[in-house]
Amino acid sequence: MKKILFICHGNICRSPMAEFIMKDMIKKAGLSDEFRISSAATSAEEIGNPVYPPARRMLTKHGIDCTGKTARQLKNADYDYYDLLIGMEQVNLRNMQRICGGDYGEKMHLLLEYAGRQGDIADPWYSGDFDAAWRDIEAGCQGLLKRLRERTDGTGKAESLCCD
Template sequence: MINVLFVCLGNICRSPMAEAVFRDLLKNENLADKIKVDSAATSSWHIGSPPHEGTLAILQNYNISAEGLVGRKLTKSDFDQFDYIVGMDESNLRNIGEITGKANHAKFIRLLDLTEHKKDVPDPWYTGDFQETYDLITDGCQSLLKKIRSEQNL
């Protein structure tokens, strides 16, 4: 089993959106039995909380399930449990390194570095633009799946 973890600051906007989008991609590609997906926060602000209403609305608009999405904090042990740890922005990557004690590890990826965008996924908590975040995350998730398929011979 290949394990993928999406990480953002609060685990209520970007990372649960990425988890849901990636799960949907896996379901459509018949890979859900080969790749496990989760999401986490680098902060403890929203532990146990459901995704932001904007995230839930955009997922519903695209008929993507939000089932089981609950905020949790990244732990040091996540480093050992996940093959790909995907941050939404540079700050997330720094925080992932601090929390896991493994700065700049090869399994850490900034999602949009896999795309032509090569930038941070904007946080819709601040921008209010959940559509832009969804579009960028969808592009990033498609690129991530392509990378995983290539690296894992799927």
């Protein structure tokens, strides 16, 4: 089973959108039994809060339910549990490395790497542009799923989970 954790600052906008977009793609591909997908925050400020209403509306608009999701904070033990820890922006990546004590297993990446692009997914909390966030997150998740399907060895564990 491949375990993926999406991470943003508060775990109420981008990372839950990535979590549920990816879960939806995996379900539609008939691969639900092969993946464990979740999301977390690098900060503690939103812990326990539900998905931010505009993000929830965007998911609902695309037929995706996120009922019951509440924000949680990334913890050091997540590094050993998950195969991939995927941040939405460079600041997330730095905070992820701080919380986890580095990236000694090369598990940490930015989501847009999987879309073949450099850069950050803009935080719609500040920009208000949930459509742009959706497009970027969807492109990253599509690229990630494609990469995961291409890069499995005979054991079912993904070989190289990042980009060439």
